[in-house]
Amino acid sequence: MNHREAPADGPVVLGVLYPAAWAGDADTFAALVASTAAVDPRLEVVVEPYEEGQHLRTLRGTPAGLAEARPLAPTLTGAQRDLFARVHAVVAIDLPFDVGTLAPHLAWVQGVGAGYAQLLSAGLAEAGIRFTNAAGANAVGIAEFVVGRILQERKEFRTLDERQVAHEWLPVYGTELAGTTVGLIGLGAIQTAVARRLAAFDVEVLACRRSARPGDTAPGVSQVFPASDLHDMLPRCDTVVAAVPETDETIGMMDAAAFAAMPSGSFFVNVGRGSLCDEPALIDALRSGHLRAAALDVASREPLPPEDPLWDAPNLYLSFHCSTAPSALFVNLHRLWNANIRRWLDGEPLSNEVL
16 A cells, blocks of 8 residues: 655644543643654644544444445534644544545544544545554553453442442352353453453453464463354353454354353453444343343444433443543553654554554
């Protein structure tokens, strides 16, 4: 692919497009922006948020949703148009459609998160715009969330809380995590961090990843399966944790057959993309009791409509695409972006390059 190049001389305009409030308080955000500006004296950093919202972001993440998404895209303000007209690189969670035309000098986009389907729909590949994601920037926070959900469910914390509210002294006892088997779907930065934390609980960890080859190993994982052998891994797992990007191969991967392959009384967790999961099949598995419980931080439609049956599914622990820890994520994001800016200006390979 022929990429657009960084400017050879003169000022280099960088745009910070994510909402400032996401990074925490005003002082924290200002410090992050200042750290980026300090990378090189040629840099001009402009803060001009562009946010489309979770619903539109979800639509743009799937080929089927693009036609519906395009007319819903927000109209650019004058300040946004001015920035796109002269910017060379941005850090963003959203981009307008046809950004290559709107931003004729844009050569590189740094994504805020690990997922990037909605950003690619802006036409980055067609315009020769490089793209790097932030895989790993939120790995620790999400891994802690996953372990917390596993412990919350196994130790009956929800029931204990309900009995405290009801003023009922009725003991309820959880079960040990030690000695169980946890299967990981995906083995990127998040799942590697999950495996590292589960090691302290004396569990066996299995993993399934697309790139696996016979004989592959991974730290803290006793066996690595290729994606084609997912259904060989699932029956061995007391708990299954999914954290994979949205691709043609992962959409609907956890369907009725996959849930049936999991042992009766097992637990399912998804912190990757909602499209992985056939949600009606998951609800059926919960209602029948085949699955003991499930925890979802993502859904196929976000925000989840009030009438969606997921809200009332039995033994479902639902959160709202918020398993990360922003106070750490944005520090890690700017650390990654700053290092990549230096590489980009020096003509060196970029970390986490996707396009």
